[in-house]
Amino acid sequence: ENESIWLHMEYKFMLELLRAGLVEEFYENFPNVLIPFLKPEQYGRSILENSSFLVSSVHEDKSYHGQGFVARLSGSTAEFLHMWLWMNVGKKPFGLDKGGNLVLTFNPILQGELFTKTKTKVHYFTQETHLKEVDLPPNTYAFNFLNSTLVVYHNPNRRDTFGPKKATVDKIQLSYPSQQPVVVSSTVLSSAYAQDVRDCKVNRIDIFLK
Numbered sequence: 001e002n003e004s005i006w007l008h009m010e011y012k013f014m015l016e017l018l019r020a021g022l023v024e025e026f027y028e029n030f031p032n033v034l035i036p037f038l039k040p041e042q043y044g045r046s047i048l049e050n051s052s053f054l055v056s057s058v059h060e061d062k063s064y065h066g067q068g069f070v071a072r073l074s075g076s077t078a079e080f081l082h083m084w085l086w087m088n089v090g091k092k093p094f095g096l097d098k099g100g101n102l103v104l105t106f107n108p109i110l111q112g113e114l115f116t117k118t119k120t121k122v123h124y125f126t127q128e129t130h131l132k133e134v135d136l137p138p139n140t141y142a143f144n145f146l147n148s149t150l151v152v153y154h155n156p157n158r159r160d161t162f163g164p165k166k167a168t169v170d171k172i173q174l175s176y177p178s179q180q181p182v183v184v185s186s187t188v189l190s191s192a193y194a195q196d197v198r199d200c201k202v203n204r205i206d207i208f209l210k
Contacts, residue, residue: 004053007035007068008075015079018086018109023162027111034080035068042066050076088143088151094194104194105187106151106169106207108141112158115141124150127177127200149197150204161209170210175203 014033017026031037036047044067045051051068059065090107097103120136127148134150136142141153159167169187174196176182184193196202 003056003058004069005056006053007051008079011076011079011083015083015086018083023109030111038066043068045071050080084143089145094198097191101191102194102198103191104189104197106172108153108161110141110153110161112155112160112167115139115153115155115158117158122150124148126203145205146197146200148200149202152204152206153209154206155209159209167209170208173206173208175206176201177203 010033014026014029017023017029035043035050038047040047042065043051043054049068049071052070053068055064055067055069057065087109090105090109093104093106095103095105116136116138118138120138120140121133122136122142123131123133124142124144125148126132136152137154139154139156139158141155143151145151153161155161155167157167159165161167170185172184172186172189174182174184174189174193176196182193184190189197193202197205
């Protein structure tokens with residue numbers, strides 16, 4: 001354990017980069033630090049599982065470098081989820097307007113490289129906890145919001161959603177279980193729609209970036 005890389009502290013550092021607004025620095029380290037990007041044969045366990053610590057290059061036995069020890073389900077996992085939330089929806093998705101009404105704003109901090117290059121199948125759970133499979137077109141990024149609402153960002157130019165030349169929200173389409181989709185030409189969902197999303201009444205949200 002001596003001079004090893006303690007994952008929850010490394011993830012805390014990454015989270016603080018986001019918190020401080022150092023997004024370029026965050027993504028500079030992103031593919032080298034997060035466990036899902038490691039080589040499984042080097043990590044020594046599933047890359048879907050965090051560890052307490054990773055053996056650093058200080059260790060005299062090079063065969064151990066990068067290997068994870070002791071499965072861990074707290075600490076680093078909590079930091080990872082916090083980063084995941086900020087990346088996908090921004091620091092504070094729900095808020096109040098000047099009249100004190102609930103609003104929802106999607107303000108992702110996503111690198112263009114994270115958007116798909118080809119048609120992709122994704123699986124997610126619906127409100128009825130049914131596992132569903134959908135095909136998504138190229139140049140998209142998808143995640144589950146509030147446990148059961150599929151959110152899909154459409155980014156035709158695969159631009160970063162941060163920085164001076166960032167892609168911004170053009171329109172938002174809400175898909176309900178039993179009515180026609182609703183298209184909102186705004187970056188902010190007003191009270192009624194925000195409440196519907198919060199109450200998990202919306203099956204899917206497609207957000208088109210420009």
